[in-house]
Amino acid sequence: MTRLRNIAIALAAPLLAIVFSLAVTSLVIQISGGSASDFISILFSWPADRLLVNIANQTSLIYLSALAAAVGFRMNLFNIGVEGQYRMAAYAGALFAGAAFLPGALNVIGALLVAVAVGAAWAGIAGLLRVTRGVSEVISTIMLNAIAITITGYLINTYGIKAGDSRRTEAIPESSQVPGWQPFDKAAGEVWTLGLLAVIAGVSFWLVLNKTRFGFDLRATGQSESAAIASGVNSKKMTMVTLLISGGIAGLIWMPSLFGSAHYYGTTFQAGLGFTGIAVALLGRNRALPIAFAALLFAYLNEQSNRLTIEAGISVEVIQITQGIIVLAVVIAYELVRRYRLRAEEREVAQAPRPGATTEEVSA
């Protein structure tokens, strides 16, 4: 009974947050001279085939990014540097795959490993700074983001091959390109096969965090570092390992796109996913399944918003207002729910019978 009630409350919070943010965005549009009803009707109309494919693909990228952020959040580490980590990894992965040291599928696996290693290493710099010098990972990862942009920019400009006005890495040989799944006609595009990486990462995230000693130690450290240390957790090692995992997942973010359609690092690179991931992780309370829904929601809103300008003359950017308010509202709602639950539990404790009563009697 209690369980059902708890689930209902947990679902109500994000739903109310979405409704609230849509209402506020509508108001903003109305005030600034647009049509709120157009906004709502476009947002809720069924997306075209092409958009459906995009939504699926974007969901996988956003989901990976959110998982990368969530691993850190679960132990109170604020890895704001997913953005820089996946950029470095994307470049390194594309470079490796383009060089074609290995044949076919081996080249794909090799490139994925390189990307994970580079993402982890980039996050590891922040980890080292934190455990040896006590530098806040928030500061160092933000700075590493800027450095990553500069480094990749420099490398591509210096060593990249010329393609029209811009430069890019060598394209992946055809034997290493990963064909996707084409649910509609050819024009609608393909769902990237490596999007499955997101599924694998999600299941692993859930398994490791909830079912293993390592995950328990990680969560314990996040809840109370002092209690974790007393329980025998080596908090420095934990910080380092968590940041490496976070950066490693970040390394995978752009891989589905690289092998599925981009084929090289250049103008095709999609920036900004690292920051989207932070918001999505918050929205999904850093839990594997809720994050998946949150990623889907963000991908859906992003894709649908592209139609706003064309069909209703509303600026695409309003969708960022919607997304921002969803996150803010949901953070507040979760806190209210948390307090409500605690009070409810304290009331239950006050009425608790002497132990010895069976659990059935208690929950009845």
Added chain:
Amino acid sequence: MTTSAVELRGIEKRFPGVIANHDVNLQIAPGTVHALVGENGAGKSTLMKILYGVQKPDAGTITINGETVEFSTPSDAIAQGIGMVFQHFMLADNLTVLENVVLGAEKLHGTGAKARAEVRAISDRFGFGLDPDVLVESLGVAARQRLEILKVLYRGAKIIILDEPTAVLVPQEVDALFANLNGLKEQGHTLLFISHKLDEVLAVADAITVMRRGTTVGDPDPSSVTKRQLAELMVGTELPSPATDESTVTDVVQLSVEQLTMIDEFGRTILDGIDLQIHRGEVVGIAGVEGNGQTELVEGILAMRPTQGTVRLGGDDMSGWATRKRRAAGVGYIPEDRHRHGLLLDSPLWENRILGHAYEEVAVKRGWINRGGARQDSERIVDQYDVRTPGIDTMARALSGGNQQKFIVGRELSGEPSLLIAAHPTRGVDVGAQAAIWDQIKEARRAGLAVLLISADLDELIGLSDRIEVILRGRLVGTFDPRTVTPQDLGEAMTGGQEEA
């Protein structure tokens, strides 16, 4: 007889499962420095919060200058001329002295020239030496404290509560503070000074009230009472009937600590060559005034902080082992601060069963969480140790302190530990839980457990221990037999005895 500035009668305050204050009586004469002393957890802070309107008493009366009052919020207390200086300063570093003072009290003298003049006047009157236009970040600790006092004076306080004001000061600053306090007193202010540093209390107080276990236990005269007598009052002088159960001490040494030394990051010696042996079936109690190295001794034995020296458990030399390996070797640990070290407050009880025991088969199997095992064993603990909770899915935070502690005791006695480190195992728990916890420790001892007991409660030390060691400034300075020891002996050893007697 003059009217008391403050008079508390029969104050009582209960929290779920804990009686924080009961039958508290306190009388403070106007124009005096009145010290309130007691160990941590004796109920001083609750009493202060009641007097400052942060919490409402469940029973009893507060009389200020002969008038019975009721406070709902601190503003009610401030309106009655009560001010409070907290131990942790509440100042904005990036604002000036003046801005910090007027913040929240803009209505009194505005924020401009009038306020500046007032701040200057107060500072000059009491010799605080505070410039209204200096940034707070440039002030030292002592000056910040004077600023906190200035803040309450600015708000018209005649009765000032100071919560352990010397805790943050170096000795010279303490002398300066006491000079300030005397200045305040001469100008008719009444000061309530909270502390557990006995030297300071005796140096500055005109009257003393001692609290123990939530109640006031005496008002010794500061001109005649000795430090030793004060210490006895604080920790309790009523000797419980000596433990009648037979000694279970064996010849087998379970814990052997040799030359354990801890130097902190500032280069101070916190533990100084501790030698300690505990046999199977033996409870060794560590007595001492707080802050003499008890906490560090525990953290050193558990490798939570780096030390030099040898720690052996049974036949194993654990010196190079990390915390988890030491605990897995059979060390149970009831921490001094259960919220910081013993529990994940926002996790359900059954997950708390795993905390610190992730090496036990019942909690973790081959790296995987044993959910079924942990849940089942949590049920057992709840049952066996009488933990009052609706179930094992309840968050630890929702439980009362006594029940949280019973759960921790149950957990730490699980998995057949060979050594139990119990730091203040019954602090802040109600009487019923206290008796239950004592019984469980006695029973485990009978089964051959070695116990290191740290306590500030003499009743507990004498009632449970087979041997009492006294710790003073990081060294073990005396061994006593609890069956024959007198509180005077212990008090003397705890305060460095002879040198001041």
